[in-house]
Amino acid sequence: MLDIKLLREESERVKKAIAAKNADPKLVDEFGKLDAEWRALTAELDGLRAEQKKISKERNKEQGTRNKEEIKKLEGELRALEEKRDAVWQKIPNLPSEDTPVGKDETTNKVIRVVGEPRDFSAKGGSASGGKPKNHFELGEALGLIDIETAAKVSGARFAYLKGGAVELGLALVHYAFAILTNPNVVRSSAEGTVPGYNGKPFVPVAPPLMMRAEVMQKMARLEPKEERYHIPSDDLYLIGSAEHTLGPLHMDETIPEKDLPLRYVAFTPSFRREAGSYGKDTRGILRLHQFDKIEMESFTTPEQGETEQNFFVAMQEYLMWSLELPYRVVICSTGDQGDPDARHLDLETWFPGESKYRETHSADYMTDYQARRLNTKVKRSKTSAKGGSASGGEFIHMNDATVFAIGRTVAAIFENYQTKEGKIEVPRVLQRYVGKKVIE
RNA sequence: GGAGGGUUGGCAGAGUGGACGAAUGCACCGCACUUGAAAUGCGGCAUGCUGGAAACAGCAUCGGAGGUUCGAAUCCUCCACCCUCCGCCA
Numbered sequence: 035m036l037d038i039k040l041l042r043e044e045s046e047r048v049k050k051a052i053a054a055k056n057a058d059p060k061l062v063d064e065f066g067k068l069d070a071e072w073r074a075l076t077a078e079l080d081g082l083r084a085e086q087k088k089i090s091k092e093r094n095k096e097q098g099t100r101n102k103e104e105i106k107k108l109e110g111e112l113r114a115l116e117e118k119r120d121a122v123w124q125k126i127p128n129l130p131s132e133d134t135p136v137g138k139d140e141t142t143n144k145v146i147r148v149v150g151e152p153r154d155f156s157a158k159g160g161s162a163s164g165g166k167p168k169n170h171f172e173l174g175e176a177l178g179l180i181d182i183e184t185a186a187k188v189s190g191a192r193f194a195y196l197k198g199g200a201v202e203l204g205l206a207l208v209h210y211a212f213a214i215l216t217n218p219n220v221v222r223s224s225a226e227g228t229v230p231g232y233n234g235k236p237f238v239p240v241a242p243p244l245m246m247r248a249e250v251m252q253k254m255a256r257l258e259p260k261e262e263r264y265h266i267p268s269d270d271l272y273l274i275g276s277a278e279h280t281l282g283p284l285h286m287d288e289t290i291p292e293k294d295l296p297l298r299y300v301a302f303t304p305s306f307r308r309e310a311g312s313y314g315k316d317t318r319g320i321l322r323l324h325q326f327d328k329i330e331m332e333s334f335t336t337p338e339q340g341e342t343e344q345n346f347f348v349a350m351q352e353y354l355m356w357s358l359e360l361p362y363r364v365v366i367c368s369t370g371d372q373g374d375p376d377a378r379h380l381d382l383e384t385w386f387p388g389e390s391k392y393r394e395t396h397s398a399d400y401m402t403d404y405q406a407r408r409l410n411t412k413v414k415r416s417k418t419s420a421k422g423g424s425a426s427g428g429e430f431i432h433m434n435d436a437t438v439f440a441i442g443r444t445v446a447a448i449f450e451n452y453q454t455k456e457g458k459i460e461v462p463r464v465l466q467r468y469v470g471k472k473v474i475e
Numbered sequence: 476g477g478a479g480g481g482u483u484g485g486c487a488g489a490g491u492g493g494a495c496g497a498a499u500g501c502a503c504c505g506c507a508c509u510u511g512a513a514a515u516g517c518g519g520c521a522u523g524c525u526g527g528a529a530a531c532a533g534c535a536u537c538g539g540a541g542g543u544u545c546g547a548a549u550c551c552u553c554c555a556c557c558c559u560c561c562g563c564c565a
Contacts, residue, residue, distance in 0.1 A: 076525055080534040087534095090493075090546040098545030247555095289485085414485090 035255070035407045036126055041065055051129040054136045054369035061126050068119035075115060079108045124255075127374035128404040131341070134378055137368030143381070144368070149352065150361030152385045153451060169388030170446035171319035173453055174200060177475065180320060191317075192309060192324045196445075199459065199474030203448060204327065204441045206461075206468035208302050211329050211438045212239060214354060215300045224353055228346040233339075237300040237331060242280040244303060245271040253408040254282050255375040261310040273306035278435040281332035282405055289412040290334065290431065296343060297334040300438060302327065320442045321393070329438035336413055337403065340432030344378060344400040347436040351382050351396050354438065358462045360447055361385035363392055377402045384443070388450040395443045398436035406430040 041048060045066055049059035082105050089098045130136075135144045156165040174180030179200035185193040196204065214220050215237040222234030251257040251272050256279050264273040274280055281299050290297065305328050309315075316322035331350070335343045348364060355362045367379040382396035406412070411431045452460040458475040466472055 073525065076534080080525065083535085084533060086545080090544095093493085093545060095545045102545075 035124060035404060036128065037403075037407070038069075038123075041123070041126070042069065048126070048129065052127055054130060055127050055372055055374075056138065056370050057125070057127050057374075061122055065119065065122045065126065068115065068122060072112070072115050072119050075108065075112050079105065079112055082108065124252075127372075128377050128402060130369045130372060130376075131378035131400070133366065134372065135366060135368040138370040140367070140371040142368035143365045143371055146364045146366055146380075148361075148363040149356060150359065150385070152361050152387060155387060167387040167450060167453060168457070169319065169386070170321075170449040172388070173449045173457060173459065174320070174446075176457055177459070179474070182319075189324075192322065194320045194323055194442075196320070196442075199469075200445055200449075202469050203445050203461070203465065203474065206465040207439050207441055207444055208327075208329060209468045210465055211354060212300065212302070215239075215331065215350065215438065220353065221350070224349040225346055228349050229342050232342060232346060233296055235296060235298060237298045240277075240281060240284070240299045240301045242274075242277055242284075242301050242303060244274050244280070244306075245269075246274060246280055246283075248272060250283050250286070251279060253286070254279055254405055255408075258374075259310070262308050264306045264308060274303065275307050276305050276328065276435075277301040277303040277330035278332055278399075281330065282433060282435065283409055284332075285334060285411045285431075286409045287411075289414045291414045292336060295335050295413065295431075296339065299332045300329060301332070302329045304328075320446055323442065326443075327441040329441070330435060331438055332433070332435045334406075334411065334431045334433055337429060337432045340400055340402060340434065341378065343432075343434045344380065344398055344436070347398045347434055348380055348382070351398065351436065351438070355382060355384065355396075357464050358444075358448070360444075360451055360462075362395070373399060375399070375401045375404045377404070382437075384447045386447060386450050387453075393443070393447075395440055395447060396437040399434065401433045401435070403430035403432055405433050 036048065041062065045062050049062045052062070053059045082101060086098065086101050086105060089101060135142055137143070155167045168176075171180060171182075175182075177199065179196065179198055181195040181197065182193075185195050216239065218234070218236050221236045225232040225234035245266065248257055248270065251263075256275065257263065257272070263275060265271075266273070281301055284299065285297070304325055306325055309322060309324060312322060320326075331347060333343055333347070352362075352364070362382050362384045365381045365383055367376075367381060372379045376399045378400040380398040381394050382398075383392035384395040385391075386393050407430050411433075413429050413431050415429075448462060449459055452462065454460060454473075456475075458473050461469045461472050461474060
């Protein structure tokens, strides 16, 4: 949710910004109209209420009864109006950052840097099929590591059984990621590499709930589109589509002292997605399933540190990918490819030799205060840094979330990049101690 | 699933129909005293909304939503959460 003052005072700027995100700028006008009505009615109602207080002090029954009727009527009107206004308000997405490229969809995303060399499979030591690397599904099926057919019978389309080495590699990624993100030295040096002197506090591991209430999901701006969410009607709960959904509300209705920031968390959970809008996309293999495991980081910072924190998150992602020796590139998503609550959205795309292209494996979303406003998570400034200006009753905190590993996609990337000419899969060096072997066959 | 108890400001905790946006203590902030600190004394200290350049004024908020009443933290209903006991369970 955007700041109401911004919407009132800089509506033209907001209109231009959200139009770039493919949202309807008329929403802002509609909001303005409803808000003006709301203000007028609020003033009228407050006057009546003040009168009612006076009347009740005088204990005047007849006049009080009459006035009460009027108040009830206006209260009903105000409530209806407020609902209408807020519905429009919630539809207005966050504003993109200055450096977000303007563009209609993912084709206008901009590559920031490319790291690592794709392996040359045509040379000696290439894959089995005459220098042409196989894709993850061919490899996994041949080795008996991925079984889609049985999963389809048991659960339907877009489910998979992973077995043997595929599971072991996934668990190794989990162990490795947690070891890195809780290691003060590694985290500190990544923070230092982002901006010298930047806070290098390690991540706190969390096992969050996998189901949540609609109202909280709404505060995270993640309830819509509802077709994408799994809902459990008997208890009116929603399955999370990412650990972000229950990590973000961890400090709902709290005011956090500035000295405690940043607060950094990492969680390993399944993610549930109906993939309603992606019929026919990525139907082979395990890149797009209804259920997948993911490690996610989430953090809470001061407003001025929000963007640095996002860059730091990307530095952690890059450290992990670099140490796995997987070629990747960093992309900044254009306005049309950003999520509604995002101000700045970066992706890591990993090289998949079997498909001969980079594919999204990670994202890093900077939300500014868009989620925190509705979650009511604030910063309490320490007096030393309190500057004048808007910081009266506490400011909203800034939030970041980012992928550490989408386990399935990362395992698939390892399959493709580490395949041998015999169709086996080598285990990345840093994972060998967790997997307990050097080759999966 | 059954029975009972609870939810009040940053924290603890009083308040069972009007004088309560809310006692008191702790914490916090300012000032005084002191060489400094402690202790002590005095003062301040919730949030949001509306109007206003501001001073300030008005309104709302005692877990949430409704209701009764001229008037609700206080009475009634429903919901959420916490605690205790019983049942069931990995």
